[in-house]
Amino acid sequence: QQQVKQSPQSLIVQKGGISIINCAYENTAFDYFPWYQQFPGKGPALLIAIRPDVSEKKEGRFTISFNKSAKQFSLHIMDSQPGDSATYFCAASRVGDMRFGAGTRLTVKP
Amino acid sequence: DGGITQSPKYLFRKEGQNVTLSCEQNLNHDAMYWYRQDPGQGLRLIYYSQIVNDFQKGDIAEGYSVSREKKESFPLTVTSAQKNPTAFYLCASSPHDGANYGYTFGSGTRLTVV
Numbered sequence: 001q002q003q004v005k006q007s008p009q010s011l012i013v014q015k016g017g018i019s020i021i022n023c024a025y026e027n028t029a030f031d032y033f034p035w036y037q038q039f040p041g042k043g044p045a046l047l048i049a050i051r052p053d054v055s056e057k058k059e060g061r062f063t064i065s066f067n068k069s070a071k072q073f074s075l076h077i078m079d080s081q082p083g084d085s086a087t088y089f090c091a092a093s094r095v096g097d098m099r100f101g102a103g104t105r106l107t108v109k110p
Numbered sequence: 111d112g113g114i115t116q117s118p119k120y121l122f123r124k125e126g127q128n129v130t131l132s133c134e135q136n137l138n139h140d141a142m143y144w145y146r147q148d149p150g151q152g153l154r155l156i157y158y159s160q161i162v163n164d165f166q167k168g169d170i171a172e173g174y175s176v177s178r179e180k181k182e183s184f185p186l187t188v189t190s191a192q193k194n195p196t197a198f199y200l201c202a203s204s205p206h207d208g209a210n211y212g213y214t215f216g217s218g219t220r221l222t223v224v
Contacts, residue, residue, distance in 0.1 A: 006152075009150070031210065032210045043202075043215030043217050044153075093210065100152045103150075
């Protein structure tokens with residue numbers, strides 16, 4: 001049972017463009033929504049996270065948009081750079097339970 | 111520097127062997143987790159522990175075992191009962207039970223059956 005659905009599976013963006021990754025969750029008890037960035041051969045690193053009491057959170061070039069009624073959230077990477085090329089995972093959690101999306105492989109072409 | 115150390119980075123297992131993956135953290139986190147990562151399947155939870163001497167099965171615990179004798183350490187044993195163990199294994203930790211905080215991950219161990 002996949003509790004967090006992530007799309008697209010892969011994404012190619014030109015340098016300077018906007019990368020958008022979408023996630024949807026099912027369990028309304030989830031109350032913390034982080035995004036992780038993973039480079040090949042490395043563990044995921046926490047990138048940015050949001051709680052459902054706000055609709056948007058921005059940190060530098062990274063923004064999470066959150067739609068509680070639709071049970072959806074997305075990651076926007078502005079001015080995408082080749083160094084952003086990595087796999088991105090969304091997650092949704094509640095006390096004692098964190099569920100991850102299947103991941104999006106982002107390639108930013110120079 | 112605080113963090114999570116996983117060892118070894120690469121591990122090869124022969125058929126029928128048990129192997130143990132090490133995970134040590136110096137973050138003073140209460141909760142620790144083991145995930146398995148396969149291409150296109152994201153992260154799947156194997157076991158987790160919220161306090162010393164206590165742990166719970168995750169979604170894919172069959173063929174794996176763990177122990178939590180110290181707060182800093184959470185080793186994972188891949189037993190011969192695990193029929194398809196080739197994967198990338200990730201250990202993580204978090205404060206309290208972790209659900210409302212981000213996880214800190216180690217750099218992973220890549221296990222290959224030879």
